[in-house]
Amino acid sequence: MGLLGFIGLGTAVSAFAYGHPATPALAVATLGAFVAMTLSFRVRAYQIAHTDGESVRLSLDPLIPAEDSRAAERYLARYRAS
Numbered sequence: 001m002g003l004l005g006f007i008g009l010g011t012a013v014s015a016f017a018y019g020h021p022a023t024p025a026l027a028v029a030t031l032g033a034f035v036a037m038t039l040s041f042r043v044r045a046y047q048i049a050h051t052d053g054e055s056v057r058l059s060l061d062p063l064i065p066a067e068d069s070r071a072a073e074r075y076l077a078r079y080r081a082s
Contacts, residue, residue, distance in 0.1 A: 005033035 008030035015023040 005030055005037055008033050 008026060012023060012026035012030050015026050
């Protein structure tokens with residue numbers, strides 16, 4: 001979202017400089033991208049701060065999914081039973 005926000009910012013400034021009629025729409029889209037980016041970070045910070053103990057471990061990287069700490073034990077019990 002941040003990259004889209006900065007691309008939108010550059011486009012909106014350039015449209016404003018040339019007096020393009022789409023300037024207000026570009027400015028609103030840029031503002032929306034920055035608001036969405038900020039909300040995404042806040043939601044993820046809240047999720048990390050309010051985990052339900054040790055069952056799920058959340059990463060700071062949003063591209064890494066939540067990890068269940070018992071998943072390795074379940075895998076070993078199901079597929080590697082001796």
